[in-house]
Amino acid sequence: MSGSAMPAVGPQAGIVAGRPALADPGTSFRSREPATARQRDAVFADAQLEEADAAASAAAEAFFRAQTDESERRPALLLHALAVVLEGRRSELVRVAAAETALTEVRLNSELSRTTGQLELLASEADSRSGRPVEEDAAGAEGFAPALALGHVPLGPVAVFGASNFPFAFGVLGGDTASALAAGCPVIAKGHPAHPETSQLLGEIATAVVADTGWPAGWFSLLHGRGAPIGQALVRADGIAAVAFTGSTRGGTALATVAAERSVPIPVYAELGGINALYLLPDAAGNATAADSAFVAGLTQSLTGGSGQFCTKPGLLVVVDDDAARRTVDHLATALAAVASPPLLTPGIKAALVSGQERLREHEDVEVLRGGPSASDALDHPVSSFVARVSSQALRADPSIADELFGPALVVVMCENLDDLIDVTGSIPAGLTATIHAAPGDATTSARLLRRLRLRAGRVLFGGFPTGVRVGRATTHGGPYPATNAPSTTSVGVRAIDRFLRPVTYQDLPDTLRDRALSWT
Amino acid sequence: MSGSAMPAVGPQAGIVAGRPALADPGTSFRSREPATARQRDAVFADAQLEEADAAASAAAEAFFRAQTDESERRPALLLHALAVVLEGRRSELVRVAAAETALTEVRLNSELSRTTGQLELLASEADSRSGRPVEEDAAGAEGFAPALALGHVPLGPVAVFGASNFPFAFGVLGGDTASALAAGCPVIAKGHPAHPETSQLLGEIATAVVADTGWPAGWFSLLHGRGAPIGQALVRADGIAAVAFTGSTRGGTALATVAAERSVPIPVYAELGGINALYLLPDAAGNATAADSAFVAGLTQSLTGGSGQFCTKPGLLVVVDDDAARRTVDHLATALAAVASPPLLTPGIKAALVSGQERLREHEDVEVLRGGPSASDALDHPVSSFVARVSSQALRADPSIADELFGPALVVVMCENLDDLIDVTGSIPAGLTATIHAAPGDATTSARLLRRLRLRAGRVLFGGFPTGVRVGRATTHGGPYPATNAPSTTSVGVRAIDRFLRPVTYQDLPDTLRDRALSWT
Missing domain, CATH: 3.40.605.10 (Aldehyde Dehydrogenase; Chain A, domain 1)
Incomplete structure (x- = not known):
């Protein structure tokens, strides 16, 4: 050397x-x-x-x-x-x-x-x-009060x-x-x-x-x-x-x-580790439906950067099941198809990712929208990015659906309404981050969600994507177990x-x- | 009730x-x-x-x-x-x-x-x-710098x-x-x-x-x-x-x-728990030799208050073996004889103290100066306060001599000289506190000792006795294991x-x- x-x-x-x-x-x-x-x-x-x-x-x-x-x-x-x-x-x-x-x-x-x-x-x-x-206590005139x-x-x-x-x-x-x-x-x-x-x-x-x-x-x-x-x-x-x-x-x-x-x-x-959930609230989803929306572009980048091998990679996207959310997810799947991921770091990481995707593909309550193992996914080849969709009820019934997939993979959780979206936070494991995408019409939900998500993450983001970590005075890279x-x-x-x-x-x-x-x- | x-x-x-x-x-x-x-x-x-x-x-x-x-x-x-x-x-x-x-x-x-x-x-x-x-990082104009x-x-x-x-x-x-x-x-x-x-x-x-x-x-x-x-x-x-x-x-x-x-x-x-060692340096010992010195009175009080059942009770007194130290220790034993200790909290605490004192009494390198089990020490009677003396070499050879005695008991460690006293700190377990009693002639030793004792205690006192804990902003009640x-x-x-x-x-x-x-x- x-x-x-x-x-x-x-x-x-x-x-x-x-x-x-x-x-x-x-x-x-x-x-x-x-x-x-x-x-x-x-x-x-x-x-x-x-x-x-x-x-x-x-x-x-x-x-x-x-x-x-x-x-x-x-x-x-x-x-x-x-x-x-x-x-x-x-x-x-x-x-x-x-x-x-x-x-x-x-x-x-x-x-x-x-x-x-x-x-x-x-x-x-x-x-x-x-x-x-760090602190000082001056000596007191009365009682037991030595200087500390x-x-x-x-x-x-x-x-x-x-x-x-x-x-x-x-x-x-x-x-x-x-x-x-x-x-x-x-x-x-x-x-x-x-x-x-x-x-x-x-x-x-x-x-x-x-x-x-x-x-x-x-x-x-x-x-x-x-x-x-x-x-x-x-x-x-x-x-x-x-x-x-x-x-x-x-x-x-x-x-x-x-x-x-x-x-x-x-x-x-x-x-x-743990899961990084991203909540796209309905008013914000309405702004994200364009094929080239900032949300679709940003999430695509956050999912595929470094082949998705970040502790802070968003692993779950939680939405209320409406037209805007469905269109946004469709555009996301299309955008992901255009991004090549470099090979994964190790055969072990690849094997775990492939097996996790197989598990979801075989799950009767999970709909795979894009990706998953294929002939070109042999070891030492890049993996395709992967997107699957599941209902909030199915996630509650089988929380292992949210298990971390280390690599360019995302599970979309479709909720029935806002109360359902708030409630499903209790079935999603803790992680390093949680992200809220909200527009003005989502203000009430955003406030409710904040109080739940801060109990389940070391960093709560308002907009943006969790894969960027600012190294500063106010940084937390941690959270509840298993973060x-x-x-x-x-x-x-x-x-x-x-x-x-x-x-x-x-x-x-x-x-x-x-x-x-x-x-x- | x-x-x-x-x-x-x-x-x-x-x-x-x-x-x-x-x-x-x-x-x-x-x-x-x-x-x-x-x-x-x-x-x-x-x-x-x-x-x-x-x-x-x-x-x-x-x-x-x-x-x-x-x-x-x-x-x-x-x-x-x-x-x-x-x-x-x-x-x-x-x-x-x-x-x-x-x-x-x-x-x-x-x-x-x-x-x-x-x-x-x-x-x-x-x-x-x-x-x-607690902290804030304002949003930056350049690069990745979200507000935190x-x-x-x-x-x-x-x-x-x-x-x-x-x-x-x-x-x-x-x-x-x-x-x-x-x-x-x-x-x-x-x-x-x-x-x-x-x-x-x-x-x-x-x-x-x-x-x-x-x-x-x-x-x-x-x-x-x-x-x-x-x-x-x-x-x-x-x-x-x-x-x-x-x-x-x-x-x-x-x-x-x-x-x-x-x-x-x-x-x-x-x-x-752990041990609370008190170092009486030679110049300070020279000031403590009177039968009614503040040091003798203070240590007597610190040892016997609450029947010695404090996590911070001084368990070891470390001195250089000279006339002043010997006289001080003799006066201490005399002063302790005049103080009645109330009964211990539980039969279990009493049994552990009596057995610890027996262990020292039977140890060939330990000289018991005062106290120890006697007919009046049956359970449900007050225990006598206890003082034993040991050389620094004997302590190094058998560190269990310094095991915590929970109750009104003290082991005095006699060192050959200042270097020996500095060195023996390495054979004394960590604890919640360590105390230095120094007079102006002890300044050099005090400075050397400080750097060793801070590695072995959560609170380092200069003068005074460790049984008083000020509850303040700058308080530490902790330290290295087992504190x-x-x-x-x-x-x-x-x-x-x-x-x-x-x-x-x-x-x-x-x-x-x-x-x-x-x-x-």
């Missing part, structure tokens, strides 16, 4: 505190290009299970040293340096990630910009918060499990790593087996930047592995203080169980940092110790 | 949404007065397991109704009314609690004042936060498990219930079997106030029970959204396991509310819906 500081001798199993991780013999694998079905040249392997302990132990030592020695290290400088180096390596990163994921270079360039922007935003947040009290100053300390080493669908923004140097580093925590990232080469590149960048900015080598490690054991070993390892995960409900809850069974239980912040298992948290935006901080109250803190107490690092 | 609105027909098993809970036949019990060993008249029983589901279901219905109907209900008014009624029933509450706990009326009056003050503080916090955005407004919604019904040692402040209407209600969540409280009559009184007050202030009856329920099954049934029940617990590590982690195994996992916020299993949270102070809120981001929220979106209830 050109440009790499690490000699590629034998399969690469990751990087532990600056040195190559030891590989578990007989576990080598290569990444596969979804667009060509070819295997790439670079060879990877599962790290030995002992490397999880070695990485955790190095991280814990590095953390203790950074907390207690006299050096001043600003997380913001580390994050800023990462952003600068990522920018400098942009073309190589995008080229490798595009080959490993079949996501377009346009999309990956935009995702990388989001990733560097996220690093800079969190750097600035860390700088503005570290060293300042509330600060934060980092939790300690964080294990990060990235997602398959965002190799940059939710990858080795994605939002979880960025927010853990911003909080002053070391990170051990698990490389994603669907893009090991991208993971390795990012890991090498992190290793070099950690060294160049004066942090102890244990501040960052990367472990490769295809199976569950290496990840579980990492979550079990002494010294790990928290886990951040983005992926499947099954994978995330399994790690949460491992974490709860430790002798010292640790928090697992898992962003899992996340940690409902009070967000995995995106400046408040993602708070997952990795612990409050500490200083009582009658002397002024001379104030900076030392309130600084995160 | 005079003054009660509930007819006492048969054993009382609690209150489910305003009606008496059904009792499990054959499970009746009475509370026992620790000071007299007499059983009290009132008869209680375990609630039937089905009552956990009934209470949870009523709470979930009440919650959905409050979130979606057009009535305006302010949690602040509910909390304020509770505070007023508790004040009105003060003498009865204190009398019953004193009989059930053997805590002094002075202490219980002060605890009740803290409890009503807490209700008022959280009421005011809810009023000032509900309806206002961050609000909060209540999590839903909360199961509250109170503690034996604070019948008011951590009881049925204690901080957990107050912060859940402030957040707009219904509460199902588990009555503590050590003070069922106090629990029942508080439950009847809550039931009446809920009705009088216009909340649905399911907003509050109380379930009695001596064993684990009723509590586990409550944590498993559909509709429960979160659990708050104060008590033993074993009990809290058992409930956390039950919660993690649900089909919809829910957060458990458990305040568990709590949820390190980012506090169970006391205004930020306790945040455990029961979930962030929701509104994207492009219309002004007309702003109040409806941002109001918690």
Whole structure:
């Protein structure tokens, strides 16, 4: 691998505190290009299970040293340096990630910009918060009222499990790593087996930047592995203080169980999934019936972008069954037919999507309007986008109709009237988002719907489409289970940092110790 | 029970949404007065397991109704009314609690004042936060930048498990219930079997106030029970959204396991315990050697108040082994001999304390300076306060010497020098608090110690004693495990509310819906 500081001798199993991780013999694998079905040249392997302990132990030592020695290290400088180096390596990163994921270079360039922007935003947040009290209670004149100053300390080493669908923004140097580093925590990232080469590149960048900015080598490690054991070993390892995960409900809850069974239980912040329902209210539907309406164009784009492989992809469209809604849905099916979807990320994702579509096709209460498996849908070919229609009664009778289809697929729920539409919200699972499209005539329904949807999503949109996530101060990327298992948290935006901080109250803190107490690092 | 609105027909098993809970036949019990060993008249029983589901279901219905109907209900008014009624029933509450706990009326009056003050503080916090955005990102002119407004919604019904040692402040209407209600969540409280009559009184007050202030009856329920099954049934029940617990590590982690195994996992916020270490640095020790020094008097009071049955009772005194420290410890032992401790709360607490003291007495590296089991320490008699001494090397060799002794007991750790004292912090378990007593000559050590102790406690005190907890804006009552299993949270102070809120981001929220979106209830 050109440009790499690490000699590629034998399969690469990751990087532990600056040195190559030891590989578990007989576990080598290569990444596969979804667009060509070819295997790439670079060879990877599962790290030995002992490397999880070695990485955790190095991280814990590095953390203790950074907390207690006299050096001043600003997380913001580390994050800023990462952003600068990522920018400098942009073309190589995008080229490798595009080959490993079949996501377009346009999309990956935009995702990388989001990733560097996220690093800079969190750097600035860390700088503005570290060293300042969160709250203070001045000493009182009467009764028991000592002076209190509330600060934060980092939790300690964080294990990060990235997602398959965002190799940059939710990858080795994605939002979880960025927010853990911003909080002053070391990170051990698990490389994603669907893009090991991208993971390795990012890991090498992190290793070099950690060294160049004066942090102890244990501040960052990367472990490769295809199976569950290496990840579980990492979550079990002494010294790990928290886990951040983005992926499947099954994978995330399994790690949460491992974490709860430790002798010292640790928090697992898992962003899992769920359904993103979009409610098109009748007056708004009346405005959307043109074949080239903004609604039809926007929903087509939101459904097919990245082959529909977004946690926030709209999976359900809920409408009142009237002429306008039917015409809009027909136009949507037509518009989707004109959009080619790139191949899916992995054979596993494709198999799950195909089987989910088969399930709906065979369901007697579901009418398939477009798409579904065909000869050209063999593995390593693009899938067609898929639209099915179901009545609200059928959905109530069989809520599994709303199970998430990860890919360019949508189920339209036809309601009898407005009360039925309001009521069916109770049969639709929670998710990261819920979206209301309303026109002035829908005001009353919109107000009623808001109060129900806020109980079932981490973000409620008024117009627009949920696949765009603004990374800001007011961002929530979370929600009720299964959007996340940690409902009070967000995995995106400046408040993602708070997952990795612990409050500490200083009582009658002397002024001379104030900076030392309130600084995160 | 005079003054009660509930007819006492048969054993009382609690209150489910305003009606008496059904009792499990054959499970009746009475509370026992620790000071007299007499059983009290009132008869209680375990609630039937089905009552956990009934209470949870009523709470979930009440919650959905409050979130979606057009009535305006302010949690602040509910909390304020509770505070007023508790004040009105003060003498009865204190009398019953004193009989059930053997805590002094002075202490219980002060605890009740803290409890009503807490209700008022959280009421005011809810009023000032509900309806206002936490953060906003204005719409941007370029790129993808929709307007975001961050609000909060209540999590839903909360199961509250109170503690034996604070019948008011951590009881049925204690901080957990107050912060859940402030957040707009219904509460199902588990009555503590050590003070069922106090629990029942508080439950009847809550039931009446809920009705009088216009909340649905399911907003509050109380379930009695001596064993684990009723509590586990409550944590498993559909509709429960979160659990708050104060008590033993074993009990809290058992409930956390039950919660993690649900089909919809829910957060458990458990305040568990740990050790509270107090570091007396050499220059400060030199100032403390008088028999009547403020340090000796303060530590004596902190150790023996409430018979030492505080989560924040100092359990370890860490000193450098010099003449001043030895004299101070001798004076402490003398001062403790002059203080009578009231009986312990329960036979179980007494048995655990006696066995812990026996363990230390038989330990070859531990020197007992005062106290320990004796003929007068039979159950239902006061225990003597207990002081033992151990070297830092012995503690490193056997960290179980630092295991929490719940009661008026202290272990003094003698260190060889300052470096040894700094280093031994790594062998002392985490806890709710850590305290540094320093004089000007201790400045360097104090600064080094601060950076280690903040990694091991939720509150770091400079002077003073940890048993006083100021309930304020900057309060942290938490810390690393086992202080709590949820390190980012506090169970006391205004930020306790945040455990029961979930962030929701509104994207492009219309002004007309702003109040409806941002109001918690």
